[in-house]
Amino acid sequence: MKAGKDVADAQKNYEQVKNDGEEDEQVIKDLNSKVENAASSRFVNGLLLTFLTAGLIGIVFVIHILPMLAHRVTHAVYDSGEEVDKDPMHDARSKVAQGDWEGAIEAFRQAAAIDPLNRLPYVEIAKIQLEQLEDPQAAVQTLRQAIEGQEWQENDAAYLMFRLAGIYDENLGDRASAATTMQQVMEQFPETRHSANARHKLHEWGLA
Structure with missing residues (x-):
């Protein structure tokens, strides 16, 4: 100025x-x-x-x-204006990476409680019990409780039942229980690919 x-x-x-x-x-x-x-x-x-x-x-x-x-x-x-939900499987995966098998099992159980219709926590628990803890009976119990405790979608239920039959046959040498599980798949899901796969498995075992 x-x-x-x-x-x-x-x-x-x-x-x-x-x-x-x-x-x-x-x-x-x-x-x-x-x-x-x-x-x-x-x-x-x-x-x-x-x-x-x-x-x-x-x-x-x-x-x-x-x-x-x-x-x-x-x-x-x-x-997106909302709080990001924490992945319930994150802690369990961390425990697995650390080799903390018991801690991982507990974390997977907590994840299953949060999302009970997610088959993955049960599958991972059974895998740890089978491969890391060398306890196939515990793995069988985990899968049976999962199968009987939820109203699963067809694919999830069939997957869990095939996994259970595999442990019976391959890890416990109990082909009779494995065959019974395959029969249950055929009865529960008739005229489906799951039934056809179960029948094929029984044929392999000479039990068709």
């Missing part, structure tokens, strides 16, 4: 000298130089003020606005 006033005053004096008819070249030159200096000062001050303002705006944006925007974007992308 001051530089602008200086420019206006210098221009006014310059015009007044010209209007008065003074021909002093040095005076006119000095006034013209004063106008140019005032204009240059005004430009430089304006430029500095622009940079300063931009810097202050940038600081405010980085410190206050950018974190707020980032928080909102992150919340929208990952949460």
Whole structure:
């Protein structure tokens, strides 16, 4: 503002000298130089003020606005406005990776309680009992409890029953119980691929 006033005053004096008819070249030159200096000062001050303002705006944006925007974007992308549910299988997988078999079994049981119609926790428990704890009877008990304790979808029920029959036959040498399980598959799911697979298995065993 001051530089602008200086420019206006210098221009006014310059015009007044010209209007008065003074021909002093040095005076006119000095006034013209004063106008140019005032204009240059005004430009430089304006430029500095622009940079300063931009810097202050940038600081405010980085410190206050950018974190707020980032928080909102992150919340929208990952949460969709809701809290992300924790994977109930995460702790169990961590226990398996650590070799904590008993801890893994307990974690899988908790996952099964949260999602009782998910067959995976029961399958993983039976696998640990069979392969790590070398306790096929416990694996059989786990699968039988799972089969009898839930109203499973066809594919899930058949999968669990085939897994149970496999443990009977391969790990316990109890082909009679395995065959009984295959008969149950045929009775429970007649005219399905599960029934056909069970019949094929019985044929392999010479029990068809």
